[in-house]
Amino acid sequence: MFFEVVICAFIGIVAVLAILGLWRKKYSRFVPDNKHSVFKVLVDVMDSILFVTSGKKNALHVYIVKYFKEKSKKSRQQPLFTHWLCGVRLVIIHKAEAVKEFFKEKRIIEISDFHDFFKPYVGTGILTCGGSQWKAQRKLLSAGFHSSMLKGYLVVINDHAQKLVEILHEETGKDFTSVESLLSLCSLDIVCESILGVKIGAMQKEAEEYVSSLHKLLEVGMSRIWKFWQWSDFIFFHLSNSYRQILPHLRIAHGFSRSIIKERKGRYMNGEMGDDSRRPKCLLDVLLKLHIEDKVLDEEGVRQEVDTFIVGGHDTVTVAVQWVLYLIGLYPEVQEKLHQELDSKLGADSKGPLSFSDLSELKYLDCVVKECFRIYPPVPIIARKVPEEITICGYTIPKRTTVVVSPFLVHRDEDVFPDPEKFDPDRFLPENSARIPECAYIPFLRDRETALDAVLVTWK
16 A cells, blocks of 8 residues: 555656646747756756755855856847746846846736745735736835935935944954944944934844844745745745744834834824924835825735835845945955045045035946946846736747846846956946946846835945
């Protein structure tokens, strides 16, 4: 009896693999693909299992980066290529002309299924919703990014940046300093005070528990992408240890955002917002107006949007600034030129707050930051699911396909950026940047997650 069960199970597994393999072969004719066989899906599955279970931190991510860079080179003559993730078809766009056509396709507003892995934390905020719901939420939240508000954010950035500089100055006497935690706390202070209107004192070590929980939640969400056996919500929520591990972190993260909402809501209800209280001063004011006055958003909806913007404006900024500091640190000649520009343009006021006019004068700094974002874009990929069949650069993309746009790969197109791994800020001098084709440089893409990031990261 046992032997019969084993045989049946084996036959069932082979049948499933064969069906997936044949389905893969069928669709490989639409988009350029690597050599495949009926059972190539088994190799993909084993790759995921081996790297996820290797015990090496970031081993899978390093492997994936190397893999896609190599595959992009092999597909250099095509604007896109196919990758199969355990039977799931991904079309990877790595050329500017394909990016341009993709963004012109107005029907592509569905998020990929992978976004669902972050819903335990952010719910159905603007980052994880799609279709008509995303359109409606985007329209409602647009008031939170009025130009007058964005100008006020620069004041907050200046204040916390100066505090960060003071803390870093105290660290200079040490042999080693990890800037990751300092940048993370500074970014959290900026995001909470600018878009949420609440001071939290993160750099005074008052939010370390929240930051730790946030990182754990993002880590688990990312790991689900590669742990195909956790794609099922039933398995993840009821059978996996991962969900039990994040439960205390969910309580901490949601408690943090609810405390921010409670404080701002109390001031809103008590008329403590100043003489111009009817005019929103930050994004959270917009959300509270939608909740309290317009009745179109409940309190849980406010919490979900707050969590979404904390993630979008805090984690992305932290990673981006780390890469900027890393690259500047590798090149002393770049540091020297930056010092010279700051001294010549700002003079005795180099330690004072920066204005918009000051920023516009720092031309070389602008080139340096753009080159940093080219090599390590703040948003390295986005994934969207096409609701119906579309055509990109002559290739037919079947409906329900997940299309991945990768600035990380687009920025390494040797036809646009010769010697792409070389750090060269001069690429973005006016006479050189004018020759960069449309959509060949897309550090923030042109998508839902990136409006706030573009403002905060560039200013910071």
